[in-house]
Amino acid sequence: MARHAQKRINDPEGMRRKVLDVAEETFQARGYHASSLGDLMAAAGVSGGALHHHFPTKKALALAVIEERVAAAVDETWIVPVKAAASAREGVRAVFEAVTAELEQQGFVRGCPLNNLAHELSLADPDFRAALAGIFTAWRKAIAGKIEADQQAGRERDTDPQRFAALVIATYSGAMSMAKTAQDAGPLRDCLAALEWGASQAASSQGEPGARRRRRVLRRYGTL
Amino acid sequence: MARHAQKRINDPEGMRRKVLDVAEETFQARGYHASSLGDLMAAAGVSGGALHHHFPTKKALALAVIEERVAAAVDETWIVPVKAAASAREGVRAVFEAVTAELEQQGFVRGCPLNNLAHELSLADPDFRAALAGIFTAWRKAIAGKIEADQQAGRERDTDPQRFAALVIATYSGAMSMAKTAQDAGPLRDCLAALEWGASQAASSQGEPGARRRRRVLRRYGTL
DNA sequence: TATAAAACAGACCGGTTGTCCTGTTTTGTC
DNA sequence: GACAAAACAGGACAACCGGTCTGTTTTATA
Numbered sequence: 001m002a003r004h005a006q007k008r009i010n011d012p013e014g015m016r017r018k019v020l021d022v023a024e025e026t027f028q029a030r031g032y033h034a035s036s037l038g039d040l041m042a043a044a045g046v047s048g049g050a051l052h053h054h055f056p057t058k059k060a061l062a063l064a065v066i067e068e069r070v071a072a073a074v075d076e077t078w079i080v081p082v083k084a085a086a087s088a089r090e091g092v093r094a095v096f097e098a099v100t101a102e103l104e105q106q107g108f109v110r111g112c113p114l115n116n117l118a119h120e121l122s123l124a125d126p127d128f129r130a131a132l133a134g135i136f137t138a139w140r141k142a143i144a145g146k147i148e149a150d151q152q153a154g155r156e157r158d159t160d161p162q163r164f165a166a167l168v169i170a171t172y173s174g175a176m177s178m179a180k181t182a183q184d185a186g187p188l189r190d191c192l193a194a195l196e197w198g199a200s201q202a203a204s205s206q207g208e209p210g211a212r213r214r215r216r217v218l219r220r221y222g223t224l
Numbered sequence: 225m226a227r228h229a230q231k232r233i234n235d236p237e238g239m240r241r242k243v244l245d246v247a248e249e250t251f252q253a254r255g256y257h258a259s260s261l262g263d264l265m266a267a268a269g270v271s272g273g274a275l276h277h278h279f280p281t282k283k284a285l286a287l288a289v290i291e292e293r294v295a296a297a298v299d300e301t302w303i304v305p306v307k308a309a310a311s312a313r314e315g316v317r318a319v320f321e322a323v324t325a326e327l328e329q330q331g332f333v334r335g336c337p338l339n340n341l342a343h344e345l346s347l348a349d350p351d352f353r354a355a356l357a358g359i360f361t362a363w364r365k366a367i368a369g370k371i372e373a374d375q376q377a378g379r380e381r382d383t384d385p386q387r388f389a390a391l392v393i394a395t396y397s398g399a400m401s402m403a404k405t406a407q408d409a410g411p412l413r414d415c416l417a418a419l420e421w422g423a424s425q426a427a428s429s430q431g432e433p434g435a436r437r438r439r440r441v442l443r444r445y446g447t448l
Numbered sequence: 449t450a451t452a453a454a455a456c457a458g459a460c461c462g463g464t465t466g467t468c469c470t471g472t473t474t475t476g477t478c
Numbered sequence: 479g480a481c482a483a484a485a486c487a488g489g490a491c492a493a494c495c496g497g498t499c500t501g502t503t504t505t506a507t508a
Contacts, residue, residue, distance in 0.1 A: 015456080031344055033257035037496060047457045048497090054455090058496065110347065115398075118405045119343040120255055123334065133405050160418070166399065166411050167418035173401050174339075174394030181342045181357050187390050194384065194391035239486080261466060271487045272467090278485090282466065 016054045018044050023061055024069045028113050032062055032120050059125065062117075066131045070113050074135055079142040087155050088146035089197045092168050096192045103185035111180035114139075115173045140165040171195065240278045242268050247285055248293045252337050256286055256344050283349065286341075290355045294337050298359055303366040311379050312370035313421045316392050320416045327409035335404035338363075339397045364389040395419065 022044040026035045037058055041051055055061035078095055085091025103109055110116075114135055121128035143165035150156035171191050178187035246268040250259045261282055265275055279285035302319055309315025327333055334340075338359055345352035367389035374380035395415050402411035 029347065031257065031348075033255065034348065036494075038494080048459090049457050049499095049501095050455075052497075056497090111343065115401055116343055118401060119335065119340055122405045122407075123253065124255075124258065129405060129407070136402055136405055163414045163418035166402065166414035167395065170398030170402055170411060170415045171391065171395045172398065174396065174398030175390065177339055177342060177397050177401070178360055178390065178394055181346045181353060181360055183346075183353070183357075187394060190387045190390035191394045194387035260464075262464080272489085273469095273471095273487050274485075276467075280467090 015046060015050055019046055019051060019054060019061070020065060020069060023065050024113075027062065027065055028110055028116060032117065059127070062121070063127060063131060066117060066128070066135070070117065070132075071135050071138070074114055074139050078139055082142055082146050085146070087150050088143060088164070089150075089156075091146065092143065093192065093197060096172065096188065100185050100188040100192070103179065103188065109176070109180045109183055109185065112173060112176045115177065136169070140169055143168055239270060239274055243270055243275060243278060243285070244289060244293060247289050248337075251286065251289055252334055252340060256341065283351070286345070287351060287355060290341060290352070290359070294341065294356075295359050295362070298338055298363050302363055306366055306370055309370070311374050312367060312388070313374075313380075315370060316367065317416065317421060320396065320412065324409050324412040324416070327403065327412065333400070333404045333407055333409065336397060336400045339401065360393070364393055367392055 019040065022040050023035075026040060026043065037048075037051065040046075040061075041048060044051075051061075055064060077099070081095050081098075082088065082091035085094060114132065117128075118132045118136075122132055123129070140162070144161035147156055147159055147161040147164050151159070151161075172188075175187045175191040179185050243264065246264050247259070250264060250267065261272075261275060264270075264285075265272060268275075275285075279288060301323070305319050305322075306312065306315035309318060338356065341352075342356045342360075346356055347353070364386070368385035371380055371383055371385040371388050375383070375385075396412075399411045399415040403409050
């Protein structure tokens, strides 16, 4: 009975991707609860039927964002660079500096997507919490593992890997939280300086592999 | 025309306080957007008219919670104890330990109320952001000031006060974020240990003034 | 090309949200 | 005790929310 006026371009995976793109950005900018499905539909140019087809519920959509996007962002901006660095400390320092620089260039701070969602959703739902906790664990494991590798290579002495990793992640997360509230990257710089790891300004990494993709992620996030 | 069945007990300031109590706890447990005014009214046993009388909008209520409660909580749990401590480092260590102990005793982590609200509301509204940023600034100023006092008294060498304060707050905030997501106080302990400030276990502070009130606040929060 | 399944479109609905409004009761002041 | 102002009670309401439902179009398979 009803006539469908709009032309149809079945683009499997393409439409799903578009929804995820919009959801990722909207959740990052406004949070989960403040983002309505209507907003997402409008921003993505997607009908309610399409959205519901790919993501039966809002929760399912958020879960997909967490597992497919947030996890990937942490991987690209933190895990990969740290693993590829000369040492754990140097890798951490480089990421800190890269993020800070990107922040200052953009002029605003949206915060770390992982922490943003973690604060809002960890207590709201066990599934959310589990997914988010898994990302934190992987993050921490990567840094701790790098320290252990450094130790076996004689580059690090008796630093406790787990504690070191916790300190790095906590400091970064908290500094980003302060920066978001102040809308100023200062806390990031201050914290990196306060960690006082010798190292002056090493190579201003820009040529090594993966840097391009990482910068793209950073920019999309208004900073991780 | 309409008959009012319920007895009226005009309790100026008392009803306002009750609403703030409930709002403070509910915002802490479920966040701002996930807490409806209906929930608050029911939990506080307050009519819509009463709520609207004291707080014209939901935003006004949240602003009051931030300015009157969250700020006070940071003051009681952090600023006062640190200022009263023998040194900045010792004060920070004591607060870290007190909070961690309370967390472990309670068995669950609701996170830091300041950071919880900061993440959800900093980008949502300039007024929210300003109020939250002010608390962060006061917090940081208190710690930095203590370091400066230590330096003038010869207890601290060339530590940068602002950077030190930023590191402490960031580490604490981030560790609490990790702890909330993991529902485990471990990250707090790990971070305190990783900060490796000599100090073994000093006096397990319980007798000094203000401790009672501080513990009450901590308990109410399911930890700051 | 027949056909089942997947990929969409778009209307629809019950419930909830924040806010407003009207009216009643209490309180303070002279 | 008169009276204005503050402190409430409680309903009303329009907007919106997330989810469902029916139906149409495309794609895959054979």
